[in-house]
Amino acid sequence: MLLEVSKPLVENLLAKQDKDLFTVSDVFDYPLPDAPDANFNLVVCESCGEVVAENKVHLKDGKALCLPCSGYRA
Ligand SMILES: [Zn+2]
Numbered sequence: 899m900l901l902e903v904s905k906p907l908v909e910n911l912l913a914k915q916d917k918d919l920f921t922v923s924d925v926f927d928y929p930l931p932d933a934p935d936a937n938f939n940l941v942v943c944e945s946c947g948e949v950v951a952e953n954k955v956h957l958k959d960g961k962a963l964c965l966p967c968s969g970y971r972a
Pocket residue numbers: 943944945946947948963964965966967968
């Protein structure tokens with residue numbers, strides 16, 4: 899069923915000329931937005947001492963814990 903829908907679309911696309919699919923121009927500057935700051939802060943698990951990426955730390959009873967020590971089961 900999916901092939902019934904996609905096959906005519908693909909065949910239509912493949913039958914087109916490059917000039918109908920692409921626009922070629924001179925190279926131009928394109929301003930990119932600033933990337934968000936990467937988070938490389940590390941935290942030491944207060945139970946086992948494992949180093950954990952800050953965004954993966956689990957807070958439990960006021961302690962910063964790694965996933966296994968937090969008891970969390972995905
Ligand atoms: Zn731990």
